[in-house]
Amino acid sequence: MHTLIKNAKVMGPQSFTGDILIADGKISALGRHLFAPADATIIDAKNNAVLPGLVDVHVHFREPGFDQKETIKTGAAAAAHGGFTTVVAMPNLDPVPDNVIDLRQLIKKNHSDAKIHVEQFAAITKGLHSNDVADYQALKDAGALGFSNDGVGIQDAATMYQAMQAAARVDAPIVAHIQDDGLMAGGVISTGTKAQAFGLPGINHVSESAQLARDLTLAEATGVHYHACHVSTKQSVELIRDAKARGVNVTAEATPHHLLLDYEHIPANDPNYKMNPPLRAEMDRLALLDGLEDGTIDMIATDHAPHTAEDKAGDFSTAAFGIVGSETAFALLYTSLVKSGRFTLDQLIQWMSTNPAKAFGLPAGTIGIGQPADLTIIDLNKQYKIDANTWLSKGKNSPFIGREVSGQVLYTLADGQIAYEEENK
Template identity: 50%
Template sequence: MSKTLLRGGTVNLNGDLVKADLLIDGTKIAAIGTNLAEPDTTEYDVSGMLVTAGLVDLHVHLRDPGQTAKETIKTGSAAAARGGFTTICAMPNVDPVPDSPARIAEMVARNNAEGLVHIKQYSSITHNRTAGATVDFAGVKAAGAVGVSNDGNGIQSADTMLEALLGAKAAGIPLAEHVEEDSLKHGGVISAGAKADELGVKGLIPAVETSQLARDLALAQSADAPYHVCHVSTATSVNMIRAAKAAGVPVTAEATPHHLLLSDSDIPGDDANYKMNPPLRTRKDCAALLEGLLDGTIDCIATDHAPHTDAEKAQGLCGAPNGITGSETAFASLYTAFVRQDQPKCTLIQLLHWLSAAPATLFKLNAGKLLPGGAADIAVFDLEHGHTVTADEFASKGHNNPFIGHKLYGETVYTFVDGQLVYHEGN
């Protein structure tokens, strides 16, 4: 079996940064220590670089099957690898929708065969992701589903939502909900406020998110059922989740890099690379999300990687679909804005926890830690040299990313999955 030695890096040993070598033997981490030496070993000099557990993303869109002009399992997983992610969870808004044990089993097999990283598959909550009957929760779990979600659409019926919470609880499978009250949208395309007025487009009020979240938190409390909130975007939502946790509601939540880093005031004009769902909110909302991460109200960061074609995004704010790519810029954008500052907003260890161990723990994934004998899922980052993001460098088919043109620190140099090198900087 092949052996690989990462020599001289700064290793994130599950919360402690130590100068060490890391030895990979086959698919496992054989040792972490100083002055390691082995015969017949491929060596990589990672001096001055960060060596850490591969990142974990609970929320990506691979568009495959049915929308492969936007992304495929291969390109989406390559984008994840380029961003330092070694485990990702794919949402079910594809065609056909994976809403049965047979379809989940088929998707699991394809993900394993075609993915460069570990790909976990969500089932939908309801058949065909539309209003109506819920899926066979125990069946899709047995077939390999990592969770259930109707992401892209909120569940409009309280009765269906309660049934889903009880069914997922009985089956022991995570339920991740996209909270969005359709009756309040009124054709809005970005968040309601000064920027929407300036651009002359319809706005989305925060209650599109918070009204359905309030309902779901009440239902989760009634059912005493675990409930995970996708892509939280408003300060009010953070406060509601904080209060629910204090009251004993079994709720967890994620925030995205774009909602943490960008506000609606950053939208430069009729640019659909700044259009996503939920929309960018105010700077106060960004600050509330970070505060929520710091105090444990928000449990982790997930990208909501959502590629679209260039032609679709060229239609502007009113015509383009929602969503931006995130896999390839998540760590670097957050590291640059939050950690690499004269007055950091969080530590490197905190950021890595939110992007690795925390999501892995939430969904009980065997990921997010570096342990001798454990899986050799590893990311190596260059924290010292800046890199200006360009559209032509993406491994994703999607170029819809608002960080194009930004100089970021923390570029991925190497990504290993089960001990195999799946990404090398520039290749």
């Protein structure tokens, strides 16, 4: 089966303008005026940008157990709408994929229900909340990409040390939700002016950085690949920078919302601004941007966290933590960081495709002959207002609704097959 993408403006390290020929899910030729068989699917890119498919190593698809919030099918469709061809799903599900039987069933459904590549993390500990480390060799053999208890910080240092030793033995990453519950103090918003203005209990930045300091020490001792999820504080960036300088095998991600918003942007006691970790101070947001620029932060990941309207009703004191991000990430970041001149499009591609693929050993992130035909075609000049009614996710919980952005995904192809096509091209 063949597909020919004509008039492509390929972006990234292998940039050129021309055609892309796809055969049996892989890129078979790059060049000008390529010939395709008579039965080939023809896509005219119309000189729009063609990027290596975006890669998101942090999504919550909620199935099984919480299908009212999202399903694998709706979550994958939303990711494709946002230009993502590969995502990695978190294991805070019911049942938790902490054993081979449940993990295999989940991976099978990821493959059957998604038009993009959905990889799966298994749990660090059984049931997420225990100190009983799972069988990593068996889970890796069953298809786990790595191990995470996202949503739950590992509170016991001995458990994390044991988990890192076990993960190192099977050459798999520990993907950490960094949170010391004893320092959370029942907080629902970052400490600072907005917590005071709204009369809400605050979350101190040390609840993240203190546990991160512990984990980096343990990672250095074990040699494990340690990945820090949704880094949000200046202190955390400094800790990771220092650890990398010492040779610790650490990678880190930041979310679009922590890069673009700080707590001074919260207009009211609006739960669409409630996430964990919370929006921090401006100095933290700026430190994250600097960390991206100097390589301390390796990648951008959405932490796509859909909830029902009921879950996000009320205010900060009652609503669930988390926002959606799959369908808005690229346009928000391109508009705010690239069009503003802060970064280049090539840098954004590195952070949203090349680097996450490389860090987790995924066959993605580049456009080249013989590579999987995972491609995203984007009209970078298309301006529009973010509208939740156009989303394919079940979740509509976002502080970015109504924002003017540029960069509309026209096509998303995974293994050469169209996973998303914009109707109003």
